[in-house]
Amino acid sequence: MGRTPCCDKQLGLKRGPWTPEEDKVLVDYIQANGHGSWRSLPKLAGLQRCGKSCRLRWANYLRPDIKRGPFTEDEQKSIIQLHGIVGNKWSAIAAQLPGRTDNEIKNFWNTHLKKRLQRMGINPDTCSPSPPTTNSSTSASTTTSSTWRNGRALALKLRLASTSALVTLAPTMNVSMSTYSSEYGTPPWAKRSAEPGRPTMKRRRRALQ
DNA sequence: AAACTTGCCAACCGCCCCTGT
DNA sequence: GACAGGGGCGGTTGGCAAGTT
Numbered sequence: 001m002g003r004t005p006c007c008d009k010q011l012g013l014k015r016g017p018w019t020p021e022e023d024k025v026l027v028d029y030i031q032a033n034g035h036g037s038w039r040s041l042p043k044l045a046g047l048q049r050c051g052k053s054c055r056l057r058w059a060n061y062l063r064p065d066i067k068r069g070p071f072t073e074d075e076q077k078s079i080i081q082l083h084g085i086v087g088n089k090w091s092a093i094a095a096q097l098p099g100r101t102d103n104e105i106k107n108f109w110n111t112h113l114k115k116r117l118q119r120m121g122i123n124p125d126t127c128s129p130s131p132p133t134t135n136s137s138t139s140a141s142t143t144t145s146s147t148w149r150n151g152r153a154l155a156l157k158l159r160l161a162s163t164s165a166l167v168t169l170a171p172t173m174n175v176s177m178s179t180y181s182s183e184y185g186t187p188p189w190a191k192r193s194a195e196p197g198r199p200t201m202k203r204r205r206r207a208l209q
Numbered sequence: 210a211a212a213c214t215t216g217c218c219a220a221c222c223g224c225c226c227c228t229g230t
Numbered sequence: 231g232a233c234a235g236g237g238g239c240g241g242t243t244g245g246c247a248a249g250t251t
Contacts, residue, residue, distance in 0.1 A: 038237070060219075
């Protein structure tokens with residue numbers, strides 16, 4: 001229904017890593033004109049990229065308000081707590097961490113936090129102590145890819161359920177509604193989506209080049 | 210020093226939702 | 231109400247650097 005073929009399928013569009021020249025073209029264009037329609041942006045800016053790629057590059061890397069550098073202890077705690085509540089809703093988590101991108105948080109979770117929790121004997125999916133993997137589908141925090149296949153539907157449900165959802169989910173993480181609100185402000189599911197364009201940590205490899 | 214393995218992360222892919230017609 | 235276009239999201243992948251053998 002209404003789904004268009006990915007713009008990436010167009011012939012002649014460049015893919016892969018962005019060059020500094022492309023970055024500059026994109027930044028200059030957006031700063032001068034705003035991004036407007038992402039689909040038409042590449043043509044207007046003179047980029048051989050699809051709009052989706054431009055949006056991702058801007059959101060994850062080029063935006064000026066991106067916070068670079070390692071995650072602080074507080075940020076890590078926040079990620080763990082929020083993940084226990086909303087699961088793999090990276091955009092919702094990112095919305096609570098100014099300057100961090102969903103992609104960055106997702107990568108950090110998968111490469112650092114998940115392993116750390118596992119080493120501590122904590123199930124990263126449920127944030128509960130060393131649960132025997134029972135495949136219980138009743139846990140709202142069960143975040144395997146299959147369970148969260150329709151993650152956006154869940155996000156919608158959370159938004160609709162509003163506070164009651166938090167009341168249901170919070171016990172998993174020992175986070176009460178008042179605690180959550182005071183610490184993080186508006187719950188992520190109360191927002192339509194994450195704040196667009198939270199760019200990414202600079203790439204270590206590139207920095208070394 | 211070379212070969213191999215592991216860790217990391219930017220970018221891609223495909224799905225779904227929202228909005229306008 | 232149905233459809234189409236566009237944007238956003240989460241999962242996955244590819245490639246490079248660092249570490250190990």
